[in-house]
Amino acid sequence: MNAALAAALRDFFTPRMLGLVLWPLLGAALLWGLLAYFFWGDLVRGLQHLATVPALERWLGPGLLHGLAEFSVAVALFLILPPLVQASALLITSAIALPVMVAFVAARDYPDLERRRGGTLIGSLANAVAATLLYLLAWLVCLPLWLFGLPALVLPLVLNAWLNQRLFRYDALSEHASRQEYRRFCAAQRGRLFGLGLVAAALQLVPILNLVVPVYAGLSFVHFGFAELRRMRAHAA
Numbered sequence: 001m002n003a004a005l006a007a008a009l010r011d012f013f014t015p016r017m018l019g020l021v022l023w024p025l026l027g028a029a030l031l032w033g034l035l036a037y038f039f040w041g042d043l044v045r046g047l048q049h050l051a052t053v054p055a056l057e058r059w060l061g062p063g064l065l066h067g068l069a070e071f072s073v074a075v076a077l078f079l080i081l082p083p084l085v086q087a088s089a090l091l092i093t094s095a096i097a098l099p100v101m102v103a104f105v106a107a108r109d110y111p112d113l114e115r116r117r118g119g120t121l122i123g124s125l126a127n128a129v130a131a132t133l134l135y136l137l138a139w140l141v142c143l144p145l146w147l148f149g150l151p152a153l154v155l156p157l158v159l160n161a162w163l164n165q166r167l168f169r170y171d172a173l174s175e176h177a178s179r180q181e182y183r184r185f186c187a188a189q190r191g192r193l194f195g196l197g198l199v200a201a202a203l204q205l206v207p208i209l210n211l212v213v214p215v216y217a218g219l220s221f222v223h224f225g226f227a228e229l230r231r232m233r234a235h236a237a
Contacts, residue, residue, distance in 0.1 A: 004224035020097040024089035024214040093214040119174020131166040164197035168221035
């Protein structure tokens with residue numbers, strides 16, 4: 001795992017990999033900026049409508065009630081928007097940047113690694129959709145735990161670590177591993193995959209640095225996957 005992180009750091013500073021950094025950032029910012037622009041007013045009005053109990057409106061007044069509705073939306077977005085943006089950036093990295101990383105790392109460090117093409121585009125899309133939905137569902141279920149100090153610190157790390165490894169492990173090996181090899185890889189490396197995802201999740205909490213983490217995390221999973229796949233084949237030979 002340490003070797004994969006070091007190799008990913010080396011490759012990250014090559015011009016081709018640095019050129020990928022802006023894709024997840026700009027894609028996620030554009031997506032959620034447009035959604036906020038078009039739907040913020042509707043969201044506030046919908047929440048205000050739900051909160052418009054006649055007695056409450058007479059007591060607070062329309063102006064104060066509208067202000068409380070906007071405040072409630074802001075609090076909800078503070079809790080929900082970060083995981084949405086994070087998941088969006090990782091999805092964009094997985095879909096657009098990771099194939100470039102796979103080709104780059106394979107040509108540079110693993111030209112001898114046979115491509116057995118066990119993954120498919122449909123499999124990649126299914127994995128991405130399932131991982132994102134499960135991640136968001138787990139985040140919503142765990143929201144009440146944010147009222148307590150320790151879970152509020154631990155939950156983002158655990159959930160983001162799971163999402164990182166679930167998203168990147170498939171696309172990192174889909175071209176080179178057979179289906180059987182991929183299943184054996186996931187079963188044998190479950191703990192180390194989560195550990196690699198946990199390192200990325202910790203870096204994602206650091207301001208500024210988190211802007212470049214999706215690409216670095218993708219590279220680390222590609223390096224780790226290729227190294228372990230080569231080792232598996234050597235042992236099987």
